[in-house]
Amino acid sequence: xxxxxxxxxxxxLAAASLVLAGCGEGSGGSATGDSGGEGGGDDQPTIxxxxxxxxxxxxxxxNTGGEQACExxxxxxxxxGPVEADAAAQADIVRSYxxxxxxxxxxxxxxxxxxxxxxxxxxxxxxxxxxxxxxxPDSVREVFxxxxxxxxxxxxxxxELMQAMGGSxxxxxxxxxxxxxxxxxxxxxxxxxxxxxxxxxxxxxVVYAGEDQTVATQMATDLMNSDPSLTGxxxxxxxSAPGVAQAVRDAGKIGQVQTVGLGTxxxxxxxxxxxxxxxxxxxxxxxxxxxxxxxxTQLAAGEEISASPDVPGIEGVTYDAENNVLLLxxxxxxxxxxxxxxDY
Amino acid sequence: xxxxxxTPPGGAGSTAVSGRDGPGRGRGRxxxxxxxxxxxxxxxxxxxxxxxxxxxTPAFFTAGSIVPLLVATTPIALIGIGMxxxxxxxxxxVSVGSIVMVASVITAQTMVDTGLPLVLAxxxxxxxxxxxxxxxxxxxxxxxVHAIIITFGTLNLFRxxxxxxxGSSTVEGIPRTxxxxxxxxxxxxxxxPHAFLITIVIAALAWYYLRHTAGGRHFYAVGGDANAAxxxxxxxxxxxxxxxxxxxxxxxxxxxxxxAQGTSSLxxxxxxxxxLAVIAAVVIGGxxxxxxxxxxxxxxxxxxxxxxxxTGVTQLGWxxxxxxxxxxxxxxxxxxxxxxxxxxxxxx
Numbered sequence: 001x002x003x004x005x006x007x008x009x010x011x012x013l014a015a016a017s018l019v020l021a022g023c024g025e026g027s028g029g030s031a032t033g034d035s036g037g038e039g040g041g042d043d044q045p046t047i048x049x050x051x052x053x054x055x056x057x058x059x060x061x062x063n064t065g066g067e068q069a070c071e072x073x074x075x076x077x078x079x080x081g082p083v084e085a086d087a088a089a090q091a092d093i094v095r096s097y098x099x100x101x102x103x104x105x106x107x108x109x110x111x112x113x114x115x116x117x118x119x120x121x122x123x124x125x126x127x128x129x130x131x132x133x134x135x136x137p138d139s140v141r142e143v144f145x146x147x148x149x150x151x152x153x154x155x156x157x158x159x160e161l162m163q164a165m166g167g168s169x170x171x172x173x174x175x176x177x178x179x180x181x182x183x184x185x186x187x188x189x190x191x192x193x194x195x196x197x198x199x200x201x202x203x204x205x206v207v208y209a210g211e212d213q214t215v216a217t218q219m220a221t222d223l224m225n226s227d228p229s230l231t232g233x234x235x236x237x238x239x240s241a242p243g244v245a246q247a248v249r250d251a252g253k254i255g256q257v258q259t260v261g262l263g264t265x266x267x268x269x270x271x272x273x274x275x276x277x278x279x280x281x282x283x284x285x286x287x288x289x290x291x292x293x294x295x296x297t298q299l300a301a302g303e304e305i306s307a308s309p310d311v312p313g314i315e316g317v318t319y320d321a322e323n324n325v326l327l328l329x330x331x332x333x334x335x336x337x338x339x340x341x342x343d344y
Numbered sequence: 345x346x347x348x349x350x351t352p353p354g355g356a357g358s359t360a361v362s363g364r365d366g367p368g369r370g371r372g373r374x375x376x377x378x379x380x381x382x383x384x385x386x387x388x389x390x391x392x393x394x395x396x397x398x399x400x401t402p403a404f405f406t407a408g409s410i411v412p413l414l415v416a417t418t419p420i421a422l423i424g425i426g427m428x429x430x431x432x433x434x435x436x437x438v439s440v441g442s443i444v445m446v447a448s449v450i451t452a453q454t455m456v457d458t459g460l461p462l463v464l465a466x467x468x469x470x471x472x473x474x475x476x477x478x479x480x481x482x483x484x485x486x487x488x489v490h491a492i493i494i495t496f497g498t499l500n501l502f503r504x505x506x507x508x509x510x511g512s513s514t515v516e517g518i519p520r521t522x523x524x525x526x527x528x529x530x531x532x533x534x535x536x537p538h539a540f541l542i543t544i545v546i547a548a549l550a551w552y553y554l555r556h557t558a559g560g561r562h563f564y565a566v567g568g569d570a571n572a573a574x575x576x577x578x579x580x581x582x583x584x585x586x587x588x589x590x591x592x593x594x595x596x597x598x599x600x601x602x603x604a605q606g607t608s609s610l611x612x613x614x615x616x617x618x619x620l621a622v623i624a625a626v627v628i629g630g631x632x633x634x635x636x637x638x639x640x641x642x643x644x645x646x647x648x649x650x651x652x653x654x655t656g657v658t659q660l661g662w663x664x665x666x667x668x669x670x671x672x673x674x675x676x677x678x679x680x681x682x683x684x685x686x687x688x689x690x691x692x
Binding site for chain 1: 401403404406408409412416507510512513514516517526527528529602605606607608609611612613617654655658659660661664665
């Protein structure tokens with residue numbers, strides 16, 4: 001009985017390794033255009049996307065967008081990421097895609113610095129490399145597909161909060177990781193923009209809750225308690241945005257304390273509806289996936305991207321040829337009126 | 345005091361219970377004092393902190409501030425009660441964060457799908473926690489592998505199960521059923537938060553059981569010297585098993601508190617890192633990490649101290665990372681105090 005089980009296991013492993021080996025060879029060939037032996041291989045570039053981590057709604061929505069776009073544009077969309085936002089695990093997946101010889105490789109790097117040499121390695125292997133969602137500026141990436149400009153996010157967040165607060169008052173920010181570069185640069189814009197455009201408003205404090213929504217909620221509660229004159233809160237990431245709104249709801253301060261944040265539509269819907277959140281600022285994540293797939297087809301075909309490219313189904317895309325940044329457009333503002341239109 | 349006839353090695357130590365004490369020994373030497381020196385220090389430190397915070401930010405000592413603080417303490421304090429028992433037996437359970445994850449996602453998903461009422465949601469969550477605790481308990485009691493290895497394994501296994509249930513998504517639109525345990529108005533009666541009251545009642549029962557019953561003292565015996573305990577007739581395996589089951593059950597209940605304190609959406613990172621926060625509370629509370637000594641009262645105070653520091657740092661407008669500094673110092677001071685006590689004892 002036991003011997004039999006081991007035999008089965010060994011056979012399974014052998015079969016798996018054959019499949020893997022076959023995969024490597026087949027896709028290796030695809031770089032020169034005869035993948036899988038199927039007729040359509042010649043004009044079907046393989047585009048691989050490695051997110052920071054797999055299994056969170058944000059990247060799953062990007063994946064959905066990428067898959068759909070590839071179906072329409074004619075490309076093969078591959079998607080795999082680490083189960084935790086870990087740079088080493090992500091590097092392993094990137095290596096496996098280099099080995100497979102995909103045509104275009106998109107990465108949203110967890111650690112841009114350690115990812116740079118790997119991207120060089122991919123480029124050396126003849127793969128078009130690019131970043132999306134998060135950039136690796138000091139790398140050989142040909143394009144960075146950006147969801148929104150730093151100014152766009154920071155200013156829209158401030159404008160939305162100020163509109164709810166009536167253009168003045170004291171507010172605090174519940175951020176997440178202390179070293180998250182994108183969050184910190186948004187906060188920097190919020191500080192400058194608030195100071196220059198809303199002289200009667202003031203940012204009193206910035207606290208860091210990590211990615212934990214109960215911590216974010218408790219910190220927002222503490223902020224409201226320590227400063228009764230506080231009339232606004234910002235949740236700087238997808239766990240803090242519903243967190244600060246929940247704190248306002250629990251404290252019975254809906255209408256007294258306004259909140260905005262960067263939250264996904266489904267998680268913000270209940271708070272936008274009862275008024276504990278005034279608005280959520282994000283970008284259309286599925287469209288970001290679509291744009292990523294589109295950029296992949298351009299890279300695979302070796303096409304130049306124009307300053308205001310014509311992307312099917314997405315309006316307002318711009319391309320900065322100097323920095324090779326493809327920008328999705330203005331941020332998306334979610335309110336009680338439009339939040340129902342999105343499902344992620 | 346004929347509860348027990350055990351005298352673990354080093355039985356002159358203050359925690360040992362012995363029915364064969366010499367005539368010169370008074371009752372006071374048999375049981376440790378009701379409140380140990382470490383707990384006294386904790387009570388004084390917390391009281392001082394509350395006093396200082398009240399002076400520094402007038403809003404601190406108000407119901408609007410204290411109630412959320414007490415509620416935020418409960419998941420860690422509650423799991424800490426189980427963890428204290430586990431660590432007293434010489435074990436450890438690093439899988440509690442994953443247990444909270446599995447229990448909370450199953451409970452949240454069921455509430456979303458079926459509109460499960462509170463009276464069923466809580467038993468469901470507790471039952472899930474109990475089953476996972478039983479898995480830990482059986483593997484540790486019968487597997488003869490150290491608890492840290494087993495629970496490190498189940499930490500990952502349970503996490504896998506939880507991720508499968510999450511299925512690359514978050515649970516959205518969780519109804520407010522569990523607000524009974526939350527920090528809002530629905531979570532209090534006469535101003536007292538339900539979650540805190542439940543935690544205190546369970547802690548008091550555990551404290552009494554561990555301190556004043558023979559069964560309770562057996563946990564200390566197991567942690568002092570499992571072989572000696574076995575020879576003295578203690579059902580070591582049953583004690584070890586039950587410690588992990590209790591921890592699982594409490595983690596299941598704590599999952600309800602976590603859901604109540606969270607938002608209407610639940611993400612897959614729920615409970616991650618919780619085990620370290622719980623172990624920190626237990627260690628700060630004076631429980632010896634090597635087993636055989638510790639108290640539930642200390643753990644609850646440890647959890648309260650950690651949350652007081654987090655709240656204080658935020659309310660004072662200090663940089664958030666200072667809470668890590670303070671918690672780190674508390675842990676090292678607590679372990680240092682434990683070492684000193686042990687050295688003093690072996691010298692005398």
